Amino acid sequence: MKLRIHTQLDYQLAQPTDVLLQLEAAAIPEQIIESAHIALSDCAHFARVPAHDLIGDRLWLRAEGRLTVDYRAVIAINRVLTDCGTLEKVPPHQLPGETVQYLLSSRYCPADEFHNFVEAEFAGVEGGQRVIAIRDWIEQRFAYVPGVSTAQTTALDTFVQRQGICRDFAHVMITLVRASGIPARMASVYALGVEPQDFHAVAEVFLGGEWHLLDPTGMANESGMAKIGVGRDAADVAFLTSFGTATLNAQSVEVTRA
Known part of the structure; x- marks a missing residue:
């Protein structure tokens, strides 16, 4: 494409x-x-x-x-497209060094505060299946509402409010995936299907030894994204x-x- x-x-x-x-x-x-x-x-x-x-x-x-x-x-x-639901989680002790920072909490993604939630909400689901379950959970429960968040809004704020824009959805997904022991980072992209059209933010997760793009807003697919940059959260990809x-x-x- x-x-x-x-x-x-x-x-x-x-x-x-x-x-x-x-x-x-x-x-x-x-x-x-x-x-x-x-x-x-x-x-x-x-x-x-x-x-x-x-x-x-x-x-x-x-x-x-x-x-x-x-x-x-x-x-x-x-991009080689893979069904993330079929991929395994890489055990933390086997992760490449460059992925370790994406397991940790960052400015907008307080993963440490969500360990109990992910283990309760997604119990029995592991690896790529858990990542897909997290993406679907956010898409089904959060409303895309421009103007309700600010540059200071964190994943915890959005989790409570259950509404926001693409960066807010991505922050929540990144936070929940990190809390599950899987590296996740933010990717800024140009993407087909985004309404209104703008710079778009999605999550990128490390599964099966590779990075994979996922959009918790449900607007864009990995096949129609051009990557601009990546980082720990929105602060790194403005x-x-x-x-x-x-x-x-x-x-x-x-x-x-x-």
Whole structure:
């Protein structure tokens, strides 16, 4: 499958400001960038740096006044799709070192507080079957409601409120999967089927020795996702981080089948 992506950002910076962007699809074996172009307004500084786990790039900018970004790409998805429900949990002592951080609690995902819940709610279900059960449990019980969460909302907050947006759903799933002793991280993606179209956040779980993308909102499938970056939670995969005041003028994301 091929995805055509068009992203536009328009922000106003009141003073010279450092800005960190992460919005380009990652160049990784599971997806081939057939074409890509990013156009930026004038910047005093531009530099590429590796993103989390060396998946994708971040862009350091130093800019003032109006900051505009126009990103266009065509991505061929070559991901090997596997039924996660058939995969086994890797015992913690056999996990690769780079996955260990994704077993632990993080800023938005307090996994330590959910051990008793997952053992009671999902007793008797293990490995990939538990991961699928967690995804389905969230999709069936949580409402997708824009505007009810903030940048400070954690998985615990969303668990109580039972509503939120994609990042909130992903935080809850990541938290419950980690509490089950399975590494889980957040992936920012471009995805078909997301309404309203925007940067999308999903969970990525480590089963059978590989990472697998799962969307607890139920809107997107792994075959129609182009990965931008990964991290412990939303703090690691923000599409724009401003080290100063940035005012949004306009923003749009369009993902279609090429």
